[in-house]
Amino acid sequence: MTTPQSQISTHLQTNKSLHVSPTWLHSFITSSTTLQRNTPLSALTQTALFRILASDFRDSLTTSTPSSLLPADIFDPTVQERRLPGPVAVQVLDIEDIGTSLWSQVEAIERVARGEAIRGREIVRTVNVGEEGEDGGVARGPDTAAGGTSPGPHRLILQDAAGTRAVGVEVRRVSGVALNRMAIGAKMVLRNVTVARGMVLLTPECVTLLGGKIEALDQAWREARKAKLLARITAGPNGQNGQ
Numbered sequence: 001m002t003t004p005q006s007q008i009s010t011h012l013q014t015n016k017s018l019h020v021s022p023t024w025l026h027s028f029i030t031s032s033t034t035l036q037r038n039t040p041l042s043a044l045t046q047t048a049l050f051r052i053l054a055s056d057f058r059d060s061l062t063t064s065t066p067s068s069l070l071p072a073d074i075f076d077p078t079v080q081e082r083r084l085p086g087p088v089a090v091q092v093l094d095i096e097d098i099g100t101s102l103w104s105q106v107e108a109i110e111r112v113a114r115g116e117a118i119r120g121r122e123i124v125r126t127v128n129v130g131e132e133g134e135d136g137g138v139a140r141g142p143d144t145a146a147g148g149t150s151p152g153p154h155r156l157i158l159q160d161a162a163g164t165r166a167v168g169v170e171v172r173r174v175s176g177v178a179l180n181r182m183a184i185g186a187k188m189v190l191r192n193v194t195v196a197r198g199m200v201l202l203t204p205e206c207v208t209l210l211g212g213k214i215e216a217l218d219q220a221w222r223e224a225r226k227a228k229l230l231a232r233i234t235a236g237p238n239g240q241n242g243q
Contacts (some may be wrong), residue, residue: 005029016210017087018052019161021062028077039056053187053212057091061161069075070164075198086191091214093165094157094221097150097179102233105150105179109226112180150179158200168200176204176209184221185214 001090005025012018028048052060064070068088097105153170160166170177174189186209193206 004041007041008048011045012052016049017068017191017208018049018089019062019065019068020048020052021060024055024060026054026069053210056185056187056214057089057159057161057187058163061089063162068160069162070158070160070166071195072162072164074164074166074195074200077198079195079197081196083195084193084195086188086189086193087208088160088190088193089210090158090160090166090188090190092156092182092184092186092188092214093159093178093217094184095179095182096155097152098155098169099152100150102229106226106229106233109229130237146184154178154180156202158190166195166200168202169196170202170237172203174202174204174207174209177207182209183213185212185217187212 005022008029009020009022009025012020025048030053061068067085070084070088070090071082102210135186152173155170156168158166158168188210189198189208191206191208194201
């Protein structure tokens, strides 16, 4: 007899390339009151997906399938080039706009703090997140206002279910990869991706964004970001990123 656990596991692996940990899934099923209320399996599967995207992959995914993980020596700069067929599910631990100077990024953070955004050559006031607009809806905050996304290219720190980390560099624009649009803990799946000299080369063809966020990591990253940028500026020319 097919169980809800096996059905959910198969669906998430087939449709989202997520190899869910049996232990995590068992805990989800047994603790879910929705199952006791005869919730449709499709709704239960969506709830499981939502929680996985908000989780740490090291807790929610299994490491029993080597092809779904990054190579342990992925950082090796002596390997000129290799291709990872995947699919490999990873989470984003850091994102940096390497096409914008550090000072410009600091200034952008300060504008957001003041509730300002750039539109063309103008600096305009923006509505704070959570404030109601004239139509009664919730207005967009400064993070998503015009001029609030970063042009890139971007450098990301990626982590798989086993905890292996890799540096990903955007070699062609990947929609959805941008400061103030991608949260820390966001999930993506890599397929047929090239790794050159220890760098994962990100292109639209090899990246599927799943969304998600690890709330605690995202909040800590945003709170510390300005201080880290200023520290790199103070460190000298090697930390000034094209200024």
